[in-house]
Amino acid sequence: MPSVYIKTYGxxxxxxxxxxxxxxxxxxxxTLAPSETVADVILLNTCSVRDLAEQKALRKMENLAADVxxxxxxxxxGFMGCMAQSRGQELIDRLPDVDxxxxxxxxxxxxxxxxxxxxxxxxxIVDVAEEQGxxxxxxxxxxxxxxxxxxxxxxxxxxxPLPVTAFVSIMQxxxxxxxxxxxxxxxxxxxxxxxxxxxxxxxxxxxxxVKEITLLGQIVTSYGKREKRDEWHVTHxxxxxxxxxxxxSLSPFVQLLDAVxxxxxxxxxxxxxxxxxxxxxxxIEAYTRLPKLVESAHLPVQSGSNRVLKLMHRGYTRERYxxxxxxxxxxxxxxxxxxxxxxxxxxxTEDDFEETxxxxxxxxxxxxxxxxxxxxxxxxxxALPDQVPQKVREERNQRLLEVINEIAQRKYRxxxxxxxxxLVEGPSKKNPARMTGRTRCNRIVVFDGSERHRGxxxxxKITRAGSFTLYGDPAIINL
Ligand code: SF4
Numbered sequence: 001m002p003s004v005y006i007k008t009y010g011x012x013x014x015x016x017x018x019x020x021x022x023x024x025x026x027x028x029x030x031t032l033a034p035s036e037t038v039a040d041v042i043l044l045n046t047c048s049v050r051d052l053a054e055q056k057a058l059r060k061m062e063n064l065a066a067d068v069x070x071x072x073x074x075x076x077x078g079f080m081g082c083m084a085q086s087r088g089q090e091l092i093d094r095l096p097d098v099d100x101x102x103x104x105x106x107x108x109x110x111x112x113x114x115x116x117x118x119x120x121x122x123x124x125i126v127d128v129a130e131e132q133g134x135x136x137x138x139x140x141x142x143x144x145x146x147x148x149x150x151x152x153x154x155x156x157x158x159x160x161p162l163p164v165t166a167f168v169s170i171m172q173x174x175x176x177x178x179x180x181x182x183x184x185x186x187x188x189x190x191x192x193x194x195x196x197x198x199x200x201x202x203x204x205x206x207x208x209x210v211k212e213i214t215l216l217g218q219i220v221t222s223y224g225k226r227e228k229r230d231e232w233h234v235t236h237x238x239x240x241x242x243x244x245x246x247x248x249s250l251s252p253f254v255q256l257l258d259a260v261x262x263x264x265x266x267x268x269x270x271x272x273x274x275x276x277x278x279x280x281x282x283x284i285e286a287y288t289r290l291p292k293l294v295e296s297a298h299l300p301v302q303s304g305s306n307r308v309l310k311l312m313h314r315g316y317t318r319e320r321y322x323x324x325x326x327x328x329x330x331x332x333x334x335x336x337x338x339x340x341x342x343x344x345x346x347x348x349t350e351d352d353f354e355e356t357x358x359x360x361x362x363x364x365x366x367x368x369x370x371x372x373x374x375x376x377x378x379x380x381x382x383a384l385p386d387q388v389p390q391k392v393r394e395e396r397n398q399r400l401l402e403v404i405n406e407i408a409q410r411k412y413r414x415x416x417x418x419x420x421x422x423l424v425e426g427p428s429k430k431n432p433a434r435m436t437g438r439t440r441c442n443r444i445v446v447f448d449g450s451e452r453h454r455g456x457x458x459x460x461k462i463t464r465a466g467s468f469t470l471y472g473d474p475a476i477i478n479l
């Protein structure tokens with residue numbers, strides 16, 4: 001059977017989609033190639049959020065067509081994901097070496113499409129149509145029984161260790177239409193999977209050794225808001241009680257959290273990304289009564305200026321955002337709060353930017369991802385007047401980064417001497433002789449451990465704080 005190599009650009013949602021496609025192909029007998037140089041099928045899972053990400057994927061495909069195809073003319077080349085969705089046939093017109101273009105609602109068709117191309121039944125396939133129910137098709141994982149046995153092992157055929165953490169896709173799409181964002185056009189309308197389906201997938205993961213699950217969606221606080229309840233809660237798994245009967249007054253997302261929390265053997269629950277607009281009191285209250293919901297909240301703010309938030313069509317004010325953070329910290333004083341910022345949005349003045357700086361100082365984020373605004377084709381913000389010059393965007397990026405880093409470093413250093421619980425995930429990427437784990441508030445801790453610690457919840461004492469990494473002393477680990 002052919003081997004496949006998937007290169008992923010962009011966010012965790014894309015990583016999860018690639019994993020599901022890989023698992024689907026492995027279940028059909030494909031092996032996973034360790035690199036593109038030896039693969040029979042090369043797929044690029046693309047991102048459209050920034051123009052740079054699109055250009056990178058296009059350049060990569062040009063190089064693959066020139067280098068790999070020259071030596072191995074039968075290699076199949078394909079684009080998947082957001083750029084495939086938004087550009088469709090245009091990609092093949094521009095790069096005639098491309099054989100497959102698969103949109104964001106068609107990941108589950110990857111094996112069929114590749115089968116047709118490899119068997120010579122089709123020369124080129126472009127499939128970017130909408131498909132009802134596609135949100136429920138991102139469900140396969142690369143665990144024992146599918147991925148690992150056929151292609152996930154090392155060159156000696158040994159199986160890799162079971163993963164400790166897993167991502168579970170709960171919904172697709174977004175209806176918020178922030179003016180800078182291309183996602184509603186590439187991922188479509190909000191569509192949510194049913195609670196029983198999601199719980200069944202989580203149960204299976206936990207049965208295979210997963211201890212921590214991150215629930216994923218473009219806007220998880222809108223989960224289930226557009227579905228007809230009676231259809232949506234049809235229970236496919238007789239063992240899963242319908243949470244609606246338990247907590248009918250709660251939002252669908254909190255009902256989902258309650259249902260996942262019930263799973264025996266699951267230790268931790270995370271989710272990303274919520275939206276401040278839909279961040280209700282029931283979600284804040286969930287932090288006080290669901291111990292598996294870890295003390296970590298990624299809450300994208302984008303700007304500290306109400307004027308800019310309005311231009312962005314974010315649907316909340318600075319005051320509302322600060323109110324949510326206050327309530328979260330009252331609910332869980334140790335909660336780690338992270339965010340996303342965009343600097344240099346069209347029309348952002350120096351005063352607006354100062355408000356962003358003051359919000360960053362007021363909240364004291366544990367971590368923040370800063371993006372310099374980059375216009376996206378076909379989004380309303382690209383046509384707004386008063387685009388901010390590149391030099392100013394870069395200067396603001398630097399100033400905000402300094403504030404964020406100074407606060408984050410102070411908070412990291414404050415943890416030295418404290419005992420924290422970590423979930424051990426595996427060897428450190430930088431130094432495989434050491435192990436890493438994650439605290440409940442999402443900080444990475446490196447310590448001298450061994451494979452036998454993988455998957456364990458451990459208390460470690462923090463001895464040193466590096467740049468966005470903590471170090472624990474093995475001598476004082478409680479075994
Ligand atoms: S909430 Fe806004 S930024 Fe997030 S995916 Fe939807 S449109 Fe994009």
